[in-house]
Amino acid sequence: MEDPNLDDLTLDDGSTIGVVGGGPSGTFFTFFALEFARRVGLKISIDILEAKDFTKPGPAGCNNCGGIVSESLIQVLSTEGIILPSTVIRRGIESYTLHVENGVSVIETPFKEQRIASVYRGAGPKGDADNDQLSFDNYLLELCKENGANVIHERVTEVERAKDGIIIRTKNSFEKKYDFVVGAVGLNKPTCKLFQSICPSYIPPKTSRTYISEFLLGRDAIDEYFGNSMHVFLLNIPNITFGALIPKGKYVTLVLLGTDIDKEIVSRFIQSKDVRNCFPPDIDLEANMPCNCYPMINIQAAKTAYSDRVVLIGDSSSSKLYKNGIGAAYVTAKAAATSAIFHGISSRTFKSSFQPACSDLDKDNTVGKFIFLVTSIIQKSRILKSGLLQMVVKEQKKPAKQRRMSSILWDTFTGSASYRNIFVRFLNPFVIIYLIWNILTAGLIKLKPGKHED
Ligand SMILES: Cc1cc2nc3c(=O)[nH]c(=O)nc-3n(C[C@H](O)[C@H](O)[C@H](O)COP(=O)(O)OP(=O)(O)OC[C@H]3O[C@@H](n4cnc5c(N)ncnc54)[C@H](O)[C@@H]3O)c2cc1C
Structure with missing residues (x-):
């Protein structure tokens, strides 16, 4: 159903916004929308609907990610007022160790701004009871709460277009009509499909299967075998574009990116001499792996991730190929918040003031594809x-x-x-x-x- 006067479709005092998904894109959007609204004296209210509890270790609180955040992104966020506390950072990474079949080399970061940090998106791997460190996603969610957002921990099961708004319904019978709805649902297929019903031209992104696992080594072994170095592998194993071991507290995270990674490819990688040599010789890796998963990654942007009163951001729209998805979530979330607060919430407005940010990421990914x-x-x-x-x-x-x-x-x-x-x-x-x-x-x-x- 088209709104009668597209160009007048703007947020007003008392407008309500429903943000589906409280991962980085949902929380970045909320942070900026509240901040921009405050600046122009607009009174809006935002509900974030998030299915997961990021204070829980393991799958219940995890958003399946390598957890690398670049120093440059940390600096950009801090200039915006999002200052990551040290309790969220699991390790500062100052070098990478490059492994190829012919040898190994430790490469120090040439410049300070090229350092990176490792974080856990949830409370840590399955069974982890370490409460002294915080979840990255939960930190952002709490920040939004402090700034006035309302967080509803429920799974959204229905979205429906009404005459002058969009109705959201959840699994536990919550129902509310919003003036504007933001889809920040990552690559969750069923939820992306829900959004297609209110955003008819939306085509969800193309995805590929990746792999993540956690190895419990203990802090002493991590210090001895990994230190502050991320291990990167350029091995001739099919389908793997990039393999990395990332130290985090007492764990090391293995990330394999590429095309359709499966059990056999993972096993070939883990059993390779180059990877085994990184670990203590007597460790049984299988027995010290509290969790692993095969999450999807965005390899080609969505099409038309907006309609009247609706916009999709982060992984649900455009991301950065294989890297810095959190940084890309920041870019699309801020563009959507700028558009919604300063320009309007019609399809036409999003086309002119939100889509260019996505197109810019997409063009950069074309160069990225060539580099890979x-x-x-x-x-x-x-x-x-x-x-x-x-x-x-x-x-x-x-x-x-x-x-x-x-x-x-x-x-x-x-x-x-x-x-x-x-x-x-x-x-x-x-x-x-x-x-x-x-x-x-x-x-x-x-x-x-x-x-x-x-
Ligand atoms: C293997 C792998 C490694 C990666 N490593 C890195 C890395 O090191 N650094 C980096 O910057 N990026 C990395 N990424 C990319 C990064 O994870 C994503 O780009 C980023 O999480 C996108 O944020 P988002 O908020 O758009 O989506 P998500 O983080 O997926 O958040 C979506 C949220 O929506 C919620 N949701 C979905 N459906 C519903 C529903 N129906 N109701 C309520 N809530 C719902 C989910 O629970 C989730 O919390 C990696 C990705 C993969 C697959």
């Missing part, structure tokens, strides 16, 4: 990998500014920079010539497998 194509070619070739490894090993002796390839790889692995920025830096003639030189001479340097080079 090049990475996959390197991954399959021992000689290219040797050249690359040799180049970054040599760079460690140079001043930070000249560690160009190390910096490019760091941003590719962590998502700290846009893919366009990474690509432009890769096109620097110094990088290309030095890489070719290293590939040509790689065979002359013997790098023993498993040996750490400084």
Whole structure:
């Protein structure tokens, strides 16, 4: 049902907003909408409807993620007034350890702003009773509550368009009509489908199956075997675009990204010599894995993620390919809040003031796809990998500014920079010539497998 006067479709004093999903995109939207409304003196009320309880460990409170947050995003958030407390950060990561079949190298972050932090989206892995650290998602949800949002812990089962609003119904018979509804439901298929009924042109994003597991090692073993380093693997295993081990408190998180990761691929990765060598030799990894899952990841943006009185944000619309999904959630959430508070909530308004933020992410992902194509070619070739490894090993002796390839790889692995920025830096003639030189001479340097080079 079309609203009669599209251009007059705006929020007014007393307007109600229902945000379905209290993950990062839902909470970022709420934070900005409340803040912008306060600035212009608009009196709105926001309900966040969230099915999970982020204070619970394991699947009940988990939003299935590697939990890497870049220093640059932490800084951007703090300038917005979202200051992540140290209790949310599980580990500050200051280097990455690059593993290829021909060797290993520890690469320090060339610049401070390239550091990253590891967090847990929920309260930690299944069975974890460590209460001294907080969930990232719960911290954001509490912040929204402090700023005036109302949080309803219920699963939304129905959304229906009414004459002058949208009705939301939950599993436990909650029912309310809102002036404006935000879909921040991630990649939850049934809920995305619900939104198609009120947003007829919406086509949900394309997804691919990934893998996450947690290994319980204890703080001492983590300090000894991982320290403040994220381990990144460029191994020639089919379907895996990127594999990483991320230390967090007494756990280490394994993340495998790529296409349709299954049990067999996971087992091949975990049993590979390069991965096993990272762990204490006597540990039984299967027995020390409290939880694992195969979550979906957004690999191609949704289409037309808006309609009159409705907008979809975060993973439900456009994300960043393989990396920094939380940063992308921030971008789309802020764009939607800007549009809703300052411009309006009609389909036409979202097209002009929200869609450009999504299109920008989508264009960057096209460059990202090309970068991952090049990475996959390197991954399959021992000689290219040797050249690359040799180049970054040599760079460690140079001043930070000249560690160009190390910096490019760091941003590719962590998502700290846009893919366009990474690509432009890769096109620097110094990088290309030095890489070719290293590939040509790689065979002359013997790098023993498993040996750490400084
Ligand atoms: C394997 C893997 C590793 C990743 N690693 C990283 C990383 O290291 N760093 C990073 O920045 N990003 C990472 N991401 C991406 C990141 O997880 C997402 O981009 C991010 O979570 C998107 O936030 P969101 O709020 O849009 O969606 P989500 O985080 O999925 O939140 C959606 C919320 O909606 C709720 N919901 C859904 N349906 C309903 C309903 N019907 N009723 C009520 N509530 C509902 C869910 O419970 C959930 O809380 C990773 C993703 C994967 C798959």
